[in-house]
Structure formats: C-alpha cells, structure tokens
Amino acid sequence: DLDKVEALDDYQVRVSLKRPSAPFLANIAFAMIVARETVDQIGLNPVGTGPFRFVERVPNSHVLVRRWEKFYVPGQPKVDEIRWIPVVENATRVANLKTGTADIVSEVIASVxxxxxxxxxxxxxxxxSTHEALQAARRRVDALADRTPDRPGPRPSPVPVSEGVAAIEVGGPRAGVFLQCALTCDVLSLPPGGSVATRALAGDGTEVSPVGVARTVAQEQPWREDAFVLACPLGRADALVAWLRDLSDGYVRFDSDLLMKVDGPVAVTPSADADRAAPAIDALRRLEPIVCANKPFFIGRASLSAPSDVAALPEFRFDPPAGPARRTPLHGEHIAARARMVGFAGWDMPVWYTSIGAEHQTVRQQAGLFDLGHMGVIEVAGPGAGRFLDLLTANFVLMMEIGKAQYSYLLDPAGVPIDDILIYRRDRDRYMVVANAANEDRVKAWLHAVNDRACLIDRERPWLTVDTRPTIRDLKAPEAGDDRRIDIALQGPRARDILTSVIGDPVMRRRVRQLPRFDFVEAEIDGVPVLISRTGYTGEQFGYELYVHPECAVGLWRYLLDRGAEAGLRPIGLGARDSLRTEAGYPLYGHELAGPQAISPMGAGYGGFVKFHKPWFVGREAALRAESQRTLQIIRFRMREKGVRMVRAGDPVVDRNGECIGHVTSCVAVEGVQIGLAYVDRRSTDEGTALLIYPLGTSGKTQSEKARADLRRGDRVSVPVEATVIRRFR
Structure with missing residues (x-):
C-alpha cells in the first residue's frame, strides 16, 4: 500500500499510501526511528531507556548488559549484570546449568x-510447549529468584483442609466451560451446591489426579456464576494446580492437534476454606469417579476406548416441507408498489420495483429498504444457551458480549456448511439466530434434533451428544407472541441519517449514530419496539437491519419510506440485493458456500470466522481434514472491457496457459462492467492475476466446434473474455 515517502525537513516525514489503510498509524507507532549513520550498528551498539546499559556483543560468544546506575527507579535493578550465552548442544546446556555457569537455559524454546x-x-x-518443559523452567526461575534480594513471596501452595486432602478454587466467567474440558465429568450439569467425583487426565490419558468438584455459587448471581471448588489428594495438589494453570494460560499442548485450546483464562487458587470445600471433599471420598463418555470433549478422551453401553445416534435427516409459496407481512406493500414478484426459497418475493440496475445504484448512492421477512429468526435461550451455540457453530460464541452480533457457520458432521448465520446476544442466556430463507426449515430442524439428542453430531464418535439443553423458539411463529420478529434492512450511504432522524429519544439517537459494526441496540421508532443492528449484506459502510414484530412491519415500512423520501430512500428487490452482495464479494449459500463443490468457509475466504482453537464443535475434525487438502479458493474478478458477453455461474475459468483452473460462481454487471466471483486454483488468486473466462450462455454448453484444421470461412469458435483478479472484498 506504500506509495512514497518524502522528507519535509530534518524533523518531518510525509508518508503517502496508494489507498486508505486503517492499521497504518497503529503499525508505524511500533517502528524505530534511528539516525541513518547508525543503521549498520543496530544490534551491535543498541541504545535504550531500560534499567541496563549495553556493554558488548561478541558474535557466537555472548551479549553483556550491566546495571545502569542512573535508572529512574531508586534501588533498581537488583542484578548487577546479565550475560546471554548461545549454546547449541543440549548436553552442554545441562552441564552449564549443573556447574553454575548458567542460571537459565532455553529448553522451553526448544520444546515449542x-x-x-x-x-x-x-x-x-x-x-x-509441553507442561513438563514449562514446569522445569519455572523451577529454575524460582531457584534464581531465591538468590535475588527482596524477592517477592512465592505463590501460595495447597494446604490440607481435611486429612490428606487439599482444596483448589477455580473461578472466572469461563470457569465452567474450562472445567468441562479439563475434567471427565459433566461439570456444567451441576446445580448450585451440587458435587461429583471425577478425574483430571493429561493429554495421553494418564491421570493427573482424582478430583471431587462442587459448584459453589448460585446461577442467579451472574457476576460469580462460574465458581467451583476442587478437592484432591494432598500429594497430587501441586501437580493439579500447575496443570490447570498451564491449561488456563493456553500455551501448553495437550493433544497432537496443536490448534486445540481450552477456554480460559480462569483463576486457579489453593484454598484453606474447609467448609466451602466440604461438598467436594465428600464427593472425592464417597463417590466413584465419573467419566462422561458422551460429552463432546475432555482432555484425554482420545486415549479411552469407545464405551460399550452407549448407543450410536442416527444421521440427521431432513425432508423440505411442501406447500404453496409463503408471504411476508409486507407482501401487500409490494403488490401495491407494482413490484415484479418471483418465487424464492418457497416465498413470493419482489425481485425488483423499477429495475435491478437502478435499484443497485440507489443503494450505492442514497439508501434502500429491503423486505427480509423471509429470513429465519430463531431464539436460543435459557441456561447453557451460549454453550449450545458454541458447540454447534464455528465461531466463538462464548466471547460475545451482550449487544454484539457475530457472523458464523453451522456445519454438519461432515464439515459441510448447513448455513451461514448471524447470532445476536440479547442477554446473558438469550440469543437470536438469523438464518437464510433457503435453509430456515433445515436449520430449525437441525437445532431441535441436536437439542433432543435425536441425531448424530460426530461421525467418529457417533454416541456423542451436546451437554446442555436450551429452549429453542421460532420468533416468526405466532406462538412467540410479543417476542415475534422479522427483518427489514436499511442500507446505503444515507441510511444512518435516515435512521437517526426517526428516533425520538436523543440519547438513543446518539447511540445509533455511533453504533459500531456488528453491534445492536433495542430501541423504539415511532413507538414501535425495534432491534437495530449495524449489519447488512450489501457492502455498504452504513447498513442496518431492523427486527420488528410482524404486526408492526407495515407501519414501520411506510413510516421509513415516507421520512426517508427526501434523502432518496426507495424499496429494493432481491435482484439488487444479489447484485450488491456479488459486487461486494459476499458469499451466497449454494454458490460461494456449500453447493455442488461443497465450498467451505475457508474456501469462501472466511477462515477467520472458523475458530479451530475450540477443541470441539460439530464438523471440526472433518473440516480440518478437508482444509488440509483444499486447492481452490473464491476470488473476485472484474472484466477488462465493457460490452463483452455476460458471464454466468458455472462458466469455466482458464489461466494464460489455457488450463482450466475453476468456474464462475456469481457475476453481475455494474454500470456496464462485469464483476463476479469464481472458485479457482489457489495459485491463481493473487490480486492482478489475468484470467480467461468462457461464457457458455444460457444453455450452459459450448457450441460444437470443428477441429482447427477443418475450419472454413463462416465457422464459429468459442472466444474467452479477459478478466483480472481484484481485491477480495469491496
């Protein structure tokens, strides 16, 4: 992105970029500014402001720094000098450590x-690193610290709270999910005051310690919801504390799959409170340790044999419902506006009011209003709702704050997308899920089947079930009562001004104006309760989705169109919605996601929304295997010339050598220039790469052609059109 750098005078520099770059200032803040004549000396004679001054660096020998007497903190540092000595051979490192030549060696780095x-x-x-390497390093650091004056006191060690038993408190907002992975029992099912005996296993299945665990705080106290006491044999307590702390820090490997990480951090603290630990102590002494074989994940699970007393679950089956085309509450408004109506995903929907091209430009230049009443709106609520969605979706639901929205994916056990969705966290245990219209019924059936333990969620372990059971409701159904919601989208550069002009409360008006992307608020427009989310599918900077009760939809639709008329607000059909998302580079289910080629989120360019560090979610392992073999990637392209034949989904894409490297998935003409998406060989995805595309026409077939040697005057041959790979998103 760098264009040029100019020296304005001895103290000022002007940096010019080829395009706007939001992280540029943050990145340059970490850059070092040095005199030109010292560039060659960097690393040989460094200058800094720390507690030590550089003395010398002898290549392949040592680096030496000494205490700086003028350091601004009186009495600091406590160490007179530090010498770093590179030693390649491990045997020499150990010898130096034993003889006192070295204080700390870098086995930790070697173990990483x-x-x-x-x-x-x-x-x-x-x-x-390994748990063993980290613990060895800590022991050496402690030994070195013991030789340092004014050493801070060590962390408290476990103490007996009953005969031969120590207690450990584990707390924090994620403590329940953390222990669900660290222990073999179903921790999340424990009621306040409940206790159970269980085990803590290492990654290879060896036992770290038997454990009694008790949930100590009522769920009605959300700020202290996840608080637990563990009881274990006193002789195992130090090892258990160290193991749990390493898991919490996230830098220890416990599986051959290095991506896996237990959800943390949590506070792990030895406890001397015998009364508080009593239920856990009782469970440790009286009960047989539980290994919950059907729990989705716990550390050490891979080393255990398949259970003999748990039945395999059947594959999920879904038969799409038949019936007449459905209508949104705004159907009458579209008919009155003389919209062109078409069938879409079982709904009678407006494809345009004037033309797709004109409506496309309206959204890009002013603002458009979309009826998205066909989209699925589902509530997942109750204790464990966040955990349920975290197990079923690819993104990290448990990181969400109230008032945030998240883009994510539902995968099936084969790792293939069921749908791409939006998740809204409305309260601590209340989430709203928005699904595509084409997949709404399938998504609802899938969520209910998994929640009812009625279908398989892991093909390698077909007995697994989710470990929570929330309430699932269709918020479009009459049974949802006052909680019913449908979606209306307001998109375009004038959308924010229009939206804030119809909000009467000045405080809420200011909140909406400052609303960050993927945040939402619950407000009122003309007395109508509306969930206002800064989300959209058009690529516009100012895009909003308004979730409103179906009985209030017509009134809100008319009110917005009336109040936004002077700003150019117009109703927009699904045709322009598709052209806008194509131009922006957004995927459409069945085209750039899933579909005939089973395109994954990673192949669609959304790998960052699939959190493989979660140790388990439906489809994780299958998606990882597929990702290791993936050779294709979605790219965005632009035709080099106007007026060429229209390209359509399925048209072949070839490289400059004439080799077919993939196929078009979507394409649209914007002001005469075609912009589209294609799934092509990853070697041809760099911005600026030249492509050739063969338009097949509406038949989807090339015309029969003669051999080149047989061509005669008047014969026709297929000619490709030229395109160029452009930036992935608008």
Missing amino acids: DTFRYQGVRAPITRGK
Missing part, C-alpha cells in the same frame, strides 16, 4: 512446536 491459524485478516503464527 509452532503452528499457524487463519485470523480474520491474515494467518497468525503461535507456539505451544
């Missing part, structure tokens, strides 16, 4: 296995 995962914007590199 690195891995990469896809972030939202770019791949991220991380590493994990």
